[in-house]
Amino acid sequence: MSEGTEWRLHVDPTRCIGSGICAGVAPQHFVLVDGLSRPVAERIAADESVLDAAESCPLEAIVVSDLDNLRRIAPEG
Template sequence: MSWKVRVDRTRCMGSGMCAAIAPDALTLDGAHARPVAEETAPDENVLDAADVCPAQAITVRADGEVVGPRPD
C-alpha cells in the first residue's frame, strides 16, 4: 500500500514545517510545499506533517480514504 500526499497550494503558506518533519515526502518549492513524489510509503512523519501544517493544506490518502490530518 502507498499513500498519496496532496498540498493545496492556494492554502499553503510555505512555513516549511512539513518539509522539516517529513523531508522524504515533502519539500519546499519556492513559496509553497509540494510532495517529493506522487506516492509515498506509509510513514508516521507524513501524518505528523499534515497534523502540524498551520494552513491545513496537506491531505494524505490511502486507497482513496483520507488518513491525515488526523482528527483531534
C-alpha cells in the same frame, strides 16, 4: 499500518503558506519550491512522518489519503 500500504500526498497550493514545517518534519517527502510546499512524490509507502507533517501544517494544506480507496487519513477532521 500494514506492510505494503501506499498513500497519496497532496498539498493544496491555495492553502499552503510555505511555513516549511512539513519539510522540517518529513524532509524526505516535502520540499519548498518558490515558497510553497510540494510532495517529493505523490505516491509513497506509508510513513508515520507524513502524518506528523500533515497534522503540523498550520493551515491543513497537506492531505494524506489511502491510495487504494482514497480515504482521507490526515489531517483528522
